[in-house]
Amino acid sequence: MLDQHRDTFIQEANELLRDLEESLLDLEEKATDQELIGRIFRALHTIKGSGSMFGYDTLTAFTHDIETAYDLVRSGKLQVTKTLVDSTLAACDEIRGMLTDDDNRSGALSETQTEIVGGIRELIKDARGDQPPAPAPAVAVAVAEVSADEPQHECTYRVRLTPELDLFANGTTLLPLFEEMQGLGTCNITAHVGNIPLLQDLNPEACHVFWDIAINTDKGENAIRDVFMFVEDRCRLDISVIDSMGTDADGKDALKLGDILVQRGDLSTEQMNGILSQQQRFGELATEAGIVDQTKIESALQEQQLVRLAREKRAAAEQASTIRVPAERLDLLINMVGELVTVQSRLTQVANSSQSHAIQQVAEDVERLTAELRDNTMSIRMVPIGSAFSRLRRLVRDLSKELGKDIELVTEGAETELDKTVIERLNDPLVHLIRNSLDHGIETPEVRTAAGKPARGTIRLSAFHSGASVRVTVSDDGKGLAREAIRQKAIEKGLITADAVLSEREVFALVLLPGFSTAAKVTNVSGRGVGMDVVKKNIDSLQGTIEISSTPGAGTTIALKLPLTLAIIDGLLVRVANEFFVVPLTAIEECVELKTSDAKRGSGQHITVIRGDLVPYVRLRELFGIDGALQGAEQIVITQVDGARVGIMVDEVVGQHQTVIKPLGRVYKHINEVTGCSILGDGTIALILDLANVVKRAALDEAAQYETVQAGSV
Amino acid sequence: MLELTGKLTISRASELAASIGHLLAEEEHAAVLDLGAVTAADVSFLQILCAAHRSARRDGKSLSVASPSKELLRTVRTAGFERKKPCKQCAGDTCLWQAKEGS
Numbered sequence: 001m002l003d004q005h006r007d008t009f010i011q012e013a014n015e016l017l018r019d020l021e022e023s024l025l026d027l028e029e030k031a032t033d034q035e036l037i038g039r040i041f042r043a044l045h046t047i048k049g050s051g052s053m054f055g056y057d058t059l060t061a062f063t064h065d066i067e068t069a070y071d072l073v074r075s076g077k078l079q080v081t082k083t084l085v086d087s088t089l090a091a092c093d094e095i096r097g098m099l100t101d102d103d104n105r106s107g108a109l110s111e112t113q114t115e116i117v118g119g120i121r122e123l124i125k126d127a128r129g130d131q132p133p134a135p136a137p138a139v140a141v142a143v144a145e146v147s148a149d150e151p152q153h154e155c156t157y158r159v160r161l162t163p164e165l166d167l168f169a170n171g172t173t174l175l176p177l178f179e180e181m182q183g184l185g186t187c188n189i190t191a192h193v194g195n196i197p198l199l200q201d202l203n204p205e206a207c208h209v210f211w212d213i214a215i216n217t218d219k220g221e222n223a224i225r226d227v228f229m230f231v232e233d234r235c236r237l238d239i240s241v242i243d244s245m246g247t248d249a250d251g252k253d254a255l256k257l258g259d260i261l262v263q264r265g266d267l268s269t270e271q272m273n274g275i276l277s278q279q280q281r282f283g284e285l286a287t288e289a290g291i292v293d294q295t296k297i298e299s300a301l302q303e304q305q306l307v308r309l310a311r312e313k314r315a316a317a318e319q320a321s322t323i324r325v326p327a328e329r330l331d332l333l334i335n336m337v338g339e340l341v342t343v344q345s346r347l348t349q350v351a352n353s354s355q356s357h358a359i360q361q362v363a364e365d366v367e368r369l370t371a372e373l374r375d376n377t378m379s380i381r382m383v384p385i386g387s388a389f390s391r392l393r394r395l396v397r398d399l400s401k402e403l404g405k406d407i408e409l410v411t412e413g414a415e416t417e418l419d420k421t422v423i424e425r426l427n428d429p430l431v432h433l434i435r436n437s438l439d440h441g442i443e444t445p446e447v448r449t450a451a452g453k454p455a456r457g458t459i460r461l462s463a464f465h466s467g468a469s470v471r472v473t474v475s476d477d478g479k480g481l482a483r484e485a486i487r488q489k490a491i492e493k494g495l496i497t498a499d500a501v502l503s504e505r506e507v508f509a510l511v512l513l514p515g516f517s518t519a520a521k522v523t524n525v526s527g528r529g530v531g532m533d534v535v536k537k538n539i540d541s542l543q544g545t546i547e548i549s550s551t552p553g554a555g556t557t558i559a560l561k562l563p564l565t566l567a568i569i570d571g572l573l574v575r576v577a578n579e580f581f582v583v584p585l586t587a588i589e590e591c592v593e594l595k596t597s598d599a600k601r602g603s604g605q606h607i608t609v610i611r612g613d614l615v616p617y618v619r620l621r622e623l624f625g626i627d628g629a630l631q632g633a634e635q636i637v638i639t640q641v642d643g644a645r646v647g648i649m650v651d652e653v654v655g656q657h658q659t660v661i662k663p664l665g666r667v668y669k670h671i672n673e674v675t676g677c678s679i680l681g682d683g684t685i686a687l688i689l690d691l692a693n694v695v696k697r698a699a700l701d702e703a704a705q706y707e708t709v710q711a712g713s714v
Numbered sequence: 715m716l717e718l719t720g721k722l723t724i725s726r727a728s729e730l731a732a733s734i735g736h737l738l739a740e741e742e743h744a745a746v747l748d749l750g751a752v753t754a755a756d757v758s759f760l761q762i763l764c765a766a767h768r769s770a771r772r773d774g775k776s777l778s779v780a781s782p783s784k785e786l787l788r789t790v791r792t793a794g795f796e797r798k799k800p801c802k803q804c805a806g807d808t809c810l811w812q813a814k815e816g817s
Contacts, residue, residue, distance in 0.1 A: 168724045168727075168757075168758055173723070173724065173756045173757070174756075174757055174793065175756055175757070175789060175792055175793060178792045178793060178794070179792060182792075188794075189792070189793070189794030190794045190797070191757075191760075191793055191794040191795045193761075193764050193795070193811075196761055196764045196765050196768070197765060198765055198768050198769040198772060199731065199734065199735055199738065199762070199765040199766045199768070199769040200735070200769060201765075202731060202761070202762065202765040204727035204728050204730070204731035204758060204761070204762055205724065205727050205728065205758065207757065207758075207761070208761060209757060209760075209761060211794055212794075213794070294797075295797070298797055
């Protein structure tokens, strides 16, 4: 039973490590951000604690010193330096390794690990001023670390404390009470000193000050009242809730300054409106007009700030609230929804052909609900691509350091959502592409400055939705691709003939062919010619397309187009005689009509002219050997395959069709031209085409035909 | 210059007010309070300081604090006296509580 929990622990620990890495990378930029430091400390602490619970003794001992280091950072005794971050990142890698090493949970530290610990201990020693780090027992620390993670019912209160003049008469002192308030939660205390008279008029034993406290706490209003329990008979205590779970009492957004003052009674609505009708900042105006004094304004501003901060924190926390579900269960659900959709469309067909109005009504309702259900289930698998992006940050940092280059990774559209599986399978290609940019694309700082470019190179990763697909681009401002060199290499390797005429796009597409590499040097990182064609294979298997463009001296851009999800395909349903096929929508550019008479005139060459460009096409009839009389005009669906335009000729384009992809089964696995099938409303099966392979097959068939003709004529 | 030491709390409030009052009366231009040896303070003392500062201003003199002790600063912060902008009475001048922020 413990094993099952151990899996969860390992999963969570890995997630924590990912977060930890990201926070560390952020920390390098914002070395004094207390929030980040706190997060890092808590992550280390949790990993250590849970690790020891599952018997990962080595892990616990290893993490202990790092946790101590960040405790010192928290209390300001140790500065965040690059060395510290480097060591901690290295430690993360070690911890990751330790999590997979089941058999060695209580073993000794490896050499690398001992080195890392040693380094950290040095830093701790320096911070503590030669005192040896106390081997603080893990238990004690756990008890002290009471800071709850996101509290349940956090609320922001406004407390106005107006003491009577004789508050001090019985020796009451307010300071301990204010400290108690700080223990309840984040709070902001403002003292209003406006009523303090001049020294000669002052009664030193009377209290002329009143306070505003804005506090964000989950302990409830009564806890606040309890704090002031013993002074309540000598004070006026006004407590009001100003922010509860995101909205105020009226459900509006965070109150503006004027509203706060009006609510407190420091300002009348007319006065507020009068001031608002001018252009200046409200606070300044109110002070100038002498209606409200600076203290009250400052106090109100701080309250506003507190609420805003609390809201942001809450928003971040809400995003993190999730539930774990095994991926297989989700796949099962989607499959069933897919079946439901199929049956539902059959229901609609039958209902429409029946005479019963009542049944048609119900069928309509079922259709509506099914569509909603499908959209919903699809969205469950959608995950923001930001998770893939953040993993790449570390890669860029480490690799650019290794290569001696100064490179920054800029990301856009991290919130763009993609199917979980797509993102997982996108990771390797992205790593390859970024490695290429890092290694071959971006020049060293010296070369860059000599060329008049900024010494720091930029790699830009962006993702955005476009119609039914997602576009992911990797672009850099490096030296660009050398068109001639690529051409030459391709000729050398016999991939193209010396006199082949290729468009710029097609030349760049050559690098995607297997065995291609123009790098003069094979480095550790790349250059073995293995990268780009593997990337292409991966993207193909995702049913996506890849396009390369580049400007010499300025940079290169690789644009990926991917379907939103793999489970469902958005396609164009086409018919050849009585057979149906689905052409993936992402690849389609347009549809044109070709009269049979024109086709005959083409003298057997399957080429058509579209706006001046020659476009070859494939006749599915021929490819699949389908018999059946032609009915006149045929349609050509113009698609983009491997950077080139190819037409697919069919009898009829039926229409757009969205459906769940069903695999064909083992027996048909070797048929590359078809990637699966889709079940239509009436039960017919439509085969989903793999365009790249269809084109390849057509080319092979044509070549074979040509040879036969040749052979025959000899 | 007047040095105040030890606990500056309500029990000594009258005495402290009187002492500072004397200081202001004696000094022609700039009165300075050395608060380095203050071990504790409460709201009553902060009140006195504020009142004294205002009186000094009104009389065209200045009252400033030299080397405020850590405990005093902590009290100023806890009691919510620390501020970003000067109070109404001191607008345009150095507000006693604003100066504390830098130190």
